[in-house]
Amino acid sequence: MASACARKGYAAIEIEDVVALAVLPRHAFERHFTSKEECALAAVDQILADTTWAVANANSPELTDWQRLLYAARAVLELMAAQPSYARLACMEARHAMPADAYERYAAGIRVIMAMLDRARAYAVAAAPSSATRGAVGGAELLIRRELIAGRAERLPKLLPDIIYGTVVPFLDQHEALCYAELARELVNSGG
């Protein structure tokens, strides 16, 4: 399903496209799903589960809040780089083209990220509007979509410094935001 959507877009695909790419007979699809929509929702659920697992795995009790953000963001970018079709399904098709249930799952994922980021408000140097958190995540989303559209998913982890800067600068002094971006750069370069 993810591969089919990446090629033609969710709106244009038929079940035949999905089974052809999966090299499965139609009846195998019909054993598991009653419709294209049901299969697509299951794919979105899988992405959410994988993302939650990746973020949880990146967490550790001894990390500071900022380190958790850093490692979680890296984990998500690496997951997307490894599975670009899934990333497109989650970041673009669920957002624009799929039925309301898929959009709600996408929106729920965004809300979880925003809830994590909202912890940064405790450190804010100026009163940021309530929409600032959504904006902070949105900056990362646009960069991610750009690379996915261009077929450059492998570059996503390298965007970590810019993404970290964009997510923390609404709350922290710019110099501090740049310090966290530099930490992100060191993490990317070290591969650790």
Next chain:
Amino acid sequence: MNNTEMEAGARGRLHRAILVELEEKGPGRIELSRVLWSAGVSEHDFEASYENVEECIFAAYDELTARLDTAVREACRATGKRSGWPERVSAGLDTLLKELAARPQMARVLLRSFPSLGPPAQARSQAFLESFGPMLAGGRDASEIGSDLPAEVEMLATGAAEAILFEEVESGRAESLPAMLPSLVFSLLVPFLGPADAAAEMEKVRPHD
């Protein structure tokens, strides 16, 4: 396909009608006959100008985005040479919000319906968003840390605004977009100016009773 066969008024009506149909019916469910009837355009004239429905939709989208782009750039220029970069950005954003609020259905087309068409439309939509990058690049000169700013700061700012706009339009609040100007000014400027200065600019555009 050259579309000079169709006079400008008819082309405008056709473009609007096909985008309305896209927004109301979704991709893959567009009834061309309904579009042509609504626009007062014959099938013959349509076929003389467009290879297919998708080509017409893309042309309509390009016309919509060109109009928005022109309005935003003119608003930025109209602030005058004495105005600073934050004022120009605020003026351009104010115009964009008013344009979208005045045509909520087109706002939904811009942000949701057109990208739903699939990869080529998503690439076109992405290109439109990225076209605001050069307009924002003046923020590097306005920033105290210009040379240290990350390479993607223009995209971070554009993405911030797009995400907030998307959520408002998706929630049926397109008509209220002008009221979001202060919040959007903050999100657009904060990657360049930092939170304190962005908050100050936000207060400048907040309506005061």
